[in-house]
Amino acid sequence: MIEKRKSWMSLLAISDQNDLLNLWDQKKIKISYEWLRQPEIGSIMAQGKMGVTGDKFNIGEVTITRCSVKLDCGTIGHSYVQGRSKRKAEISAVCDALLQTKMSKEVNENIIIPLEKIKKDKRDKILSKAEATKVDFFTLVRGESD
């Protein structure tokens, strides 16, 4: 459960706000909830490691929005998402709550799986373009020996 929850919360956090909002609006899930924590914009300090494996140091901050909701059934959802969209944070927290309820299948199929596909497609595109710029030194050597 925790592994699954980590994975959907992570996906919601880094998803493009427009993608999430579009999927959510298309699905028109009607659900009522109350705020445990209203959306709040803040930052986290990103840390790196000196020389890849050494001690930590601070690189700079990243904007993050967080909130928490409680569904009528009592299930609690949290969100920590990248950027400053309060709506994205709200929908993410509601999704986090719903994914722990009987509605998890519906949310998974209509929100999580499509977001996963968007993320995968975006990465595929970048990595396959990067691969096309790979330098093939061997070809040069073979050419000389002919």
Add this chain to the structure above:
Amino acid sequence: MYVAVKGGEKAIDNAHSWMSEIRRGDPSVPNVSLNQITEQLTLGVDRVMSEGSLYDKDLAALAIKQSRGDLIEAIFLLRAYRTTLKRFSYSKPIDTANMLCLRRISATFKDIPGGQKLGPTFDYTHRLLDFKLLAENETPLSPTQQYENKKVPHVLSFLNQEDLMQKEKDNNLDPIDITREPISFPTSRAARLQALSRGDEGFLLGLAYSTQRGYARNHAFVGELRIGIVEIELNIPELGFDINVAEIILTECETVNQFQGSKIEPPQFTRGYGLVFGQTERKALAMALIDRALRWKELGEDYSGAPAQDEEFVISHCDNIQATGFLEHIKLPHYVDFQSELELIRKIRADAKRNVKRL
């Protein structure tokens, strides 16, 4: 002494109003949108995020638009905004071995596992103006190729295995955060790296160049330069586990430097390290060279008096917002201070004249 000057409100209002009008430019030309800036002036956005020390593309684009393309002014706006944000927490240290590399090159090893990928680079272009860009509606498409989804190991880890490279050990120390505590000298490498990562690209470039020209000679090779996507992990206290909260682009540079060895270290290669927000390779490279130059004390090297070895000099002057704040304040009204100087010099001159007469 600073004395408040009153008046000029109307002039200031009108000056700002004219600035806004001029910022908009010719109204018959379409207004530039933030999307256009984030999509097409990406490297400017990356520079503003790195020196503004806040990763938020939309805000950086807004700052660039608001500052009419004056990037230091844009960085200033972003830094000012940053101070208003509540700091939730510190991330887990980013593991750049998990980076999805857009670009990954090594100038020291030709054949590296994972291969050399040039990525979207200006390198090897002829630096000729491309008049095709004058024509609008160009949407070039680049080729793709099947790839293997594998972790890309760091090139220098292979030298590590042979012990030929100085190991970077994790002593699990909490670094100082220069946004929270003022730096005092001598300082730590962690503080230096944070300052350099948000430092001015131009200043870093000049200093790094000085080390190449012989001021604190430390002949550097680029062991590896990589640019790519990393995810940032954060511990969520409400839940008691970690999630990824953000996805950002980082540029990382590791230089390999000759090292003769010292009383405390055997002869081996040493490293300079650069890690910067965004696609910012000139800056990351410069940062790595300066990091290495500043490590002279820790490595038991000689201090040659070069500017790039003087951490107080480098760190106190690499921040362009501190620098521009102090530099530009002298153009603001100093009438009263200057009047007192004027009076003083008049008096001295009058006294001098009287003394000459007496002689």
